[in-house]
Structures are given as structure tokens and as C-alpha cells.
Amino acid sequence: MKNTPQIPAPTAAPPMRPETPIGAGPVPRRRKRSMLVLGVLVTLVGVLGTSMLVRSAGDRVDVLAVTRDVPAGQEITAEDLTTAALPNDPALAPVKASEKSSVIGRRATAPLHRGELLTDAQIHGGKALPAGQELVAVEVQRGAAPVDALAPGDQVKIVSTPGKDEQVSKQMPEEIEAQIVKVGAPNASGAVVVQVSVAGTDSSLVAARAATGRVAIVLASKG
Template sequence: MKNSTSQIPAPTAAPMQPETPIGAGPVPRRRKRSMLVLGVLVTLVGVLGTSMLVRSAGDRVDVLAIARDVPAGQEITAEDLTTAALPNDPALTPVKASEKASVIGRRATAPLHRGELLTDGQFHGGKTLPAGQELVAVEVQRGAAPIDALAPGDQVKIIATQGKDEQVSKKGPAPEEIDAQIVKVGAPNASGAVVVQVSVAGTDSSLLAARAATGRVAIVLASKG
């Protein structure tokens, strides 16, 4: 007879229990109170910062700035201007935005560049010519005027020149001169000729226009001092 052997099942390992960290427990009441105080302080700082920003914004003033480049002598349009908010500083003297209507139509006395503030000295003092003055456009050929040196406001003399086939006589009368003031200097065309707008006395405007129509005039720049 075979001996029957009874098999005893192996003991089952008990599941491991996670260790409880030493010192773990509810957050101390003192730590909660400190965090509450810190939160209140952060809120107060935010409120004070916002108040200061609002107060500083109230001290700002709207002024005029240049929205796009404007050549010297060109009329200023509404599209050339924009507004900017600046601190009300007595050391700054830009034109206020409320004066925009009085600036439109005036001529720039110097090139205006995008992004810069507009000041009183950057445009002509009036929209119209002085009393007794008239505007005449004069086209001068290449080499007949110091174009690079001319700027709005310059005092010049406009002189009738001889034709290519005419001889200049030293014994003849001196060419007549017409006093004028530069208003705007155009860009050279393909042949190098430039149209210059000048302000002259009303008594000389017809004569100058007739001379300018011949294309035989020269511009002489007077001393700028």
C-alpha cells in the first residue's frame, strides 16, 4: 500500500502595511494663521499698487506725436498725427492733443520722423502766407540751385538766366533779382530738375511765374547768418 502524503498549503504572506511617517499629523494652527496673514498682506499690496497706477494715470496728459515721416515743407495732415499719453512734466513742451485742429494744414519746418513728439518749433507758425505774399512754383534745372542746402524759411534770390545760345555780356545790365522765401523743396525728377515752391511779394508773382515758365531761372541762397 502506498503511503498518502497530505500537502500542507504554504502560509500566505500578509500584505505590508504602509509605514506612517513619524511626526505626520494635522497642520499646526500657528502655521495656518501665518499663511492667512501672508495672504492678507499680498492682497493689500495689490490694492495699493492698483491705486498708485490709477493715481499716476490721472497725472498724464495727451500730446501729439508723429504717426509717419513728413518731409520738410510738406503740409501736415490728420493722418500724419497720433496721440500719446505722457506724465505732466513742465520740462516737456510737446503740442497738446487738444490743439490738433490748429496744426493740420501747417507746413513742417524740418523733417518729422515717426514716433517723435511734435513741438511748436517743428511747423510753420501759420496755415496761410503772410499778407501781401503769394505762392509760386519754380522749376529749376540741375545745377541751377543749391538744392541740398535749401530748407523752408530760407531767404533766396531768383534770377533769370541766359539761354544756351545766348552770350552773357559783362557790359549789359545785371539780371533782375526777385527776393523770395522757400516754402517747399520737391524731389528731383528723372532729369534732375526740382520744383521749388517760394513765397514772393504779390507785385513780383506774375513776373516770376512768367520767368519760371521758360525754365531759365536760378536760385541763389542768401546768407543764413
């Protein structure tokens, strides 16, 4: 009699672990508090940023701007100026609108162009000239003026110089007394533009001679 193999009885399957629904569990109280604090901080940062932008936009100053072109040497009038509001930037140095009355009557020491801000450098030394005096720009060539020694207020003489092929006259060359108003910077060839104040009766003659480029400036003793 053959032995029949015995089949082991099936074992009972272990009970299945119930699935936990995603997000069903309660959020810990500590996490809720952290999220609340983070939300408050974000709100505060937004409020502070908006406040700073509003404050910076409101921190403006009134300055002077040019309404029309003004040649160098011309007297500045009220019609040449207007008021503009700009942020208070230390990098900018325009003339404040409150100084308008002191600017009117001064002469531009550099060309003023419509739409630009008026700076002190454009009017520095350009105070109103005494009665009977006029401003003339004289360009002197290299070596024709003691440029390094000239300063606003110096008394000088404008002297005509001979041409390249002309002989020097033994007679005293004609001199015109003047006062230095501003000394420019040398250009590439070494020529310098010097603004001088001269009597109204001599201004046309000085301008005509300056146009030829044959002038020299002699510095009088400063005593």
C-alpha cells in the same frame, strides 16, 4: 513508536497601527501665519497695480489734431484744428492745445492730413507772412541753388534759366526777389523743393516758371 512532529503554536499577531485620517491633523500655527501673509501681499499687489493703471489712464494731455486737409503753404485757421486727449508720452511731440492761438495764422510747411496730430515740424518757420507777401514752392534741380547755404530768412533771387537747346541771352535774365521760408531735403535725383515768400504781384509768375523746372535760386549777400 513513531515520533509525531510537533507543530509550533501560532504566535499572536502584533496589534495593527490605527490609520490616521487624511487632513485630520491640525495645521501648524506657523503655516497658517505664512498663508495669511501671502494673502495680504497678493491683495496689496493687486491694489497697487489697479492704482497705477488708473493713474496712467488719467495722466493725459490735450493736443492739437487736424480736422481737414491743408495744403503746404496754406494759412492754418481755427476750423482746421481740433483738440484731442492723449497719454503724456515723451516719444510723441504734438503741439499742445494751449498753443492753438499761436498756431492760427501760420502757414503749413508740409501737407496736413485730416485725423493726424499737428507737430511743430509741420508749422516750424511757417509764421504768417507779411502783408502783400505770398508763399510759393519752387523745385530746383541739382546744382541750380546753393542748397547747403540756404536758411530761412535769407534773401534770394529767383532767376529763369534757358532750356536745354536754347542759347544763353546776353541780356540780364529777369530776376524776382524772394525770401527763403523752408528748404526741403533732396530727392533721389537731387532736386530740392524750396518754399519762398514773394510779393503777391510776382507769385503767379514764380509759380508758372517753377512749373517748368527752369529756375535757379541765387543767394544774396548776407552782409
